[in-house]
Amino acid sequence: MKKFEEKTLSEEKIFEGRVISLYHQEVELPNGKSSTREIVKHPGAVAIIPITEDGKIVLVEQYRKALERSILEIPAGKLEKGEEPINTAKRELEEETGYEANEWKHIQSFYTSPGFADEYIHIFVAKGLRKLENSAQLDEDEFVELLELSVEECLEELKKGSIHDAKTCYAIQYLQLLNKN
């Protein structure tokens, strides 16, 4: 859909980092006037809702430098160049939790911050979890701790403020809906 399209008049690349790059654009608005846009480009990501035999969800506690705190999240990770999202999901589940899953389902993909970033995250549900004896390692700069929580325990953590990122809130609602069906 191209309704209300904004044409790029000029674009300056401000920064290219390990993860994101930043662009500053001058754009032409639908009414012919001009404005500026600040745009973060991101390689895309996956997140996994790992559900155990007894209906619990596997979460990771991780320090997030952007927030200067640690939060509980569903396992997630960035796409490597050219990697199929399902393969990223399998790799990240193993690296972050030591689990492999024999049942995978893609349930949704969404943009996280369409106002300023193109990050697109693919959400998978993983069931039939099996703990690997020799699981893949975390990235060198990743430190996580595992938790397995029921929906009720997730709702408690939401109240306490230890869970509050968009994909994990979405995952908890997904489980709530699953339990009601």
Add this chain to the structure above:
Amino acid sequence: MKKFEEKTLSEEKIFEGRVISLYHQEVELPNGKSSTREIVKHPGAVAIIPITEDGKIVLVEQYRKALERSILEIPAGKLEKGEEPINTAKRELEEETGYEANEWKHIQSFYTSPGFADEYIHIFVAKGLRKLENSAQLDEDEFVELLELSVEECLEELKKGSIHDAKTCYAIQYLQLLNKN
């Protein structure tokens, strides 16, 4: 929570824009090694789930330059400096949809992209909608079109790929849960 804290060794401000600013940090990891972090700072935002008398949700179609396409989203907007989120929500609902609401409820706040950004978005449900005769105006660089969709119609749009941002997917699940209670 400060588990696995990463200490800032140095920080460089790369860019300060109208909406976001970008920082590049060198950090000390929990194991004593160092790494780098790219961090986007954002003023925070609100999003509104406006529910009509007949249980439909009010959505706006808006061009998103970061995605180079228009998508359907729940109404949303950035916090002005020092503004209370509920006041931003009332202002944005009126500006983007021409509605005011007599029933407001804060249901959740979440980070949208904790891996690289501190954007924090407060989600409100608005009921008791009333169309204003002289509603506030959109920002000079905003162009939106309104739609009112039932949950079933939202699920159709999800399948068609015209809805896929995190807050709107969250809103649709919220409505699905509401209908099941």
